[in-house]
Amino acid sequence: MTSIVLPATDDLRARARACLDRIGVVIPEGDELYARTPITGEDLFGLKGSGATETEAAIAAAHDTFLTWRTTPAPRRGDVVRRFGDLVREHHDDLAELITLEAGKIRAEAYGEVQEMIDIADYAVGLSRQLYGRVIASERPGHRMAETWHPLGVVGIISAFNFPAAVWSWNTTIALVCGDTVVWKPSEQTPLISLACDRLLARAAEETGAPAGIHHLLIGGQETGEALVDDRRVALVSATGSTRMGRSVGPRVAARFGRSLLELGGNNAAIVTPSADLDLTLSAVVFAVAGTAGQRCTSLRRLIVHRDVVDELLPRLTAAFERLPVGDPFAEDTLVGPLISPAPLEAMREAIARVTQDGGKVLTGGEQVATTAESAAYVRPAVVRIDGHTPVVREETFAPLLYVLTYDSLEEAIALQNDVPQGLSASIFTQDQREAEIFMSAVGADTGLVNVNLGTSGAEVGGAFGGEKETGGGRACGSDAWHAYMRRSTSVVNYSGEVALAQNISFS
Structure with missing residues (x-):
């Protein structure tokens, strides 16, 4: 088989430097860590990392800046975000190109991630004038009771490689x-x-007169994250x-009575019912599996198909997977780019070996391209048919x-969907309103994101993003997710001129 021709690393390095120059980034050169591209699997630049001294200085500066930033009117804070x-x-183009260079996303997906940054900035600017509290009816005469929200403090952000810009934004x-104020420890891979x-x-802070200390970047490894x-x-x-990371972060933050917002693994499923529009289903499933080379927390891992339609859907699905262009x-x-490194390729091979030992059958894919x-890791998306129980399915690869x-009843399908430790995203493909309502109800999918007639991946910034169970329970982005970044106060004002206790207590 002919090898796919990839760009030379020198050419990719030049593209990266040109993007950084246009943005105004001065590369902190060193040999403590390396910027690497999964396109060729080779290093682009050696970088100076952030050690214990830089981490301490960043946290201290962010804390000091917070003491004044919290008194800045929220609409003025919104000016920086605008x-x-x-x-x-x-x-837009330079940022998207850097995402492709470092995360391996195809151009359309990288461009979409940058658009998500723009969308959340627009959302946050509007939010800066809508940090609403509420007035609550008091049982005591001549009293006013209200709930207000106040700035919380320093927010430490630890982000992953697969959405290196959007999740940070x-x-x-919102913070x-x-x-x-913010201290950010991104993935060492991006x-x-x-x-x-x-x-x-x-630049936005400089041009709007905001203090420089509202944001700090730490390019470091595990020790930097642990310090946060x-x-x-x-x-x-x-x-x-x-x-696994969340199991460490959550208890450690809780031990010092801090707050954590965790967005962890997903093992997402889609149910295909007998009434499903199979053309729509096919398109949605292929992207949900193969988008970002399967390296999304919302990627589709399990397809639960009714026995009446599985024999019609599977040949079409495998044919679509076999046609997916993999490469640069x-x-x-190209619709499927590289894996971030050889490690997930080895994990995929191991999972396929385990599931085939348990009776699963590989219908297509799984081979390295x-x-x-x-040094690069390209793989063809794989479809594996399972008839029976195997523990591998409960794990995220x-x-x-x-x-x-396959399934026979909707109750069985929902039980299969929910029978995993993770609880991020789920989908159902159906034209039956009753099935859709059951799936979205309290006895339906136990996930934070529930979808009808669309795939498990993809989210709009207006809705709170996150999941249940081992996905961590956190919510970022839209809806009322901003509550996580603020502290709440319930305040009562007595203007009656007399002391009145709640619950009709008399103490005279």
């Missing part, structure tokens, strides 16, 4: 308008796009990553691997 959104619009834009985002936000987790000055830790994410016809770059199961 200007940041404008700068992202100006550098969800947290940061800033809520009056918090430092360049992180430097670019930090520079644009610094353990420091009492960090009021909220928002961490995106694996469930900069190429216009030959390329001109020996962060790669384009789809398990197909």
